Amino acid sequence: MSEHVTSESVSQPEREREPLSGGRPVLEAEGIVVEYGRRPALRAVDGVGLAVAAGEVVALVGESGCGKSSLARAIVGIEKRKAGVVRLNGDDVPTLGLRRRSAAMTGMQMVFQDPNSSLNPRRRVGDQIGDGVRAALARGDRGSDPADWLRRVGLDPAMVSRFPHEFSGGQKQRIAIARALAARPGMLVADEPISALDASTQTSVAALMRSLSVEAGAGMLFISHDLSVVRRIADRVLVMYQGRVVESGVTETVWQNPLHPYTRALLAAIPLPDGAGRLPVAPAETDRAAWLDDVPAALERTTV
Numbered sequence: 001m002s003e004h005v006t007s008e009s010v011s012q013p014e015r016e017r018e019p020l021s022g023g024r025p026v027l028e029a030e031g032i033v034v035e036y037g038r039r040p041a042l043r044a045v046d047g048v049g050l051a052v053a054a055g056e057v058v059a060l061v062g063e064s065g066c067g068k069s070s071l072a073r074a075i076v077g078i079e080k081r082k083a084g085v086v087r088l089n090g091d092d093v094p095t096l097g098l099r100r101r102s103a104a105m106t107g108m109q110m111v112f113q114d115p116n117s118s119l120n121p122r123r124r125v126g127d128q129i130g131d132g133v134r135a136a137l138a139r140g141d142r143g144s145d146p147a148d149w150l151r152r153v154g155l156d157p158a159m160v161s162r163f164p165h166e167f168s169g170g171q172k173q174r175i176a177i178a179r180a181l182a183a184r185p186g187m188l189v190a191d192e193p194i195s196a197l198d199a200s201t202q203t204s205v206a207a208l209m210r211s212l213s214v215e216a217g218a219g220m221l222f223i224s225h226d227l228s229v230v231r232r233i234a235d236r237v238l239v240m241y242q243g244r245v246v247e248s249g250v251t252e253t254v255w256q257n258p259l260h261p262y263t264r265a266l267l268a269a270i271p272l273p274d275g276a277g278r279l280p281v282a283p284a285e286t287d288r289a290a291w292l293d294d295v296p297a298a299l300e301r302t303t304v
């Protein structure tokens with residue numbers, strides 16, 4: 001599935017830097033390092049920097065275990081950073097526990113993979129969307145009507161007093177998205193928000209996330225294994241491999257002309273219409289070193 005990589009084949013042409021495709025940066029992260037355990041520590045994120053502009057969708061892709069979730073959690077501030085800084089609209093984002101973070105950092109909202117664990121089964125969906133509305137009000141932003149949010153995510157506003165179990169998985173994820181956006185965040189971080197959904201609803205939920213976040217002027221970091229959805233909704237893409245961003249750029253540019261061998265392997269493994277094909281398996285140990293050595297050239301065009 002993945003192409004053969006040798007030390008000769010990894011040298012890349014120098015590329016120009018791509019501008020941000022949106023406006024001003026809402027999120028800036030520099031030198032993020034996340035480690036787990038001790039002696040030896042596992043370095044899950046190894047010095048990643050990125051920026052996301054207001055109204056821009058940036059996708060984060062890479063094989064399982066490459067550090068995407070760790071990076072997302074470090075950005076939001078619910079994972080401890082060993083090093084690095086994160087700024088939201090110029091203000092430092094501290095690392096806090098989940099509960100303290102929700103109170104302090106409503107300017108950045110996260111959408112998780114499983115809406116069953118992110119929604120409270122015992123609270124009416126309108127009340128849960130109301131949490132988002134109250135967060136916006138607490139920051140001095142405009143309020144909004146939870147029922148109207150249901151309408152905006154394609155659900156019947158009359159369902160506002162129902163409980164989560166009365167909705168399908170895709171509908172629950174729409175409710176989680178409504179709650180996040182009702183907080184009027186500057187930045188939405190979505191960690192595999194469509195992978196737990198039926199294939200039939202994945203694309204529509206992803207497209208909805210894009211249209212609502214763009215409309216709200218929020219930036220979005222969108223983590224997904226589904227490269228066809230990524231191509232469709234992301235302005236830019238970051239390719240992560242073994243804790244580092246090995247390539248980034250405007251989505252279509254990366255698709256048409258991937259510079260890094262790992263990106264080429266990743267794109268070559270896009271699932272075929274019949275469902276065959278998967279993300280590439282990791283290369284042999286010798287090739288791993290070569291892939292990581294190749295990072296600077298592929299990042300030349302891309303530093304954000």
Ligand SMILES: Nc1ncnc2c1ncn2[C@@H]1O[C@H](COP(=O)(O)OP(=O)(O)OP(=O)(O)O)[C@@H](O)[C@H]1O
Binds near residue numbers: 044
């Ligand atoms: N809480 C933790 N404690 C110890 N190791 C962890 C923890 N969370 C993640 N890891 C490890 O860190 C590495 C990166 O994991 P992470 O979940 O960030 O990857 P990922 O790219 O999001 O994977 P996936 O696509 O499968 O969700 C993996 O080796 C993982 O086993």
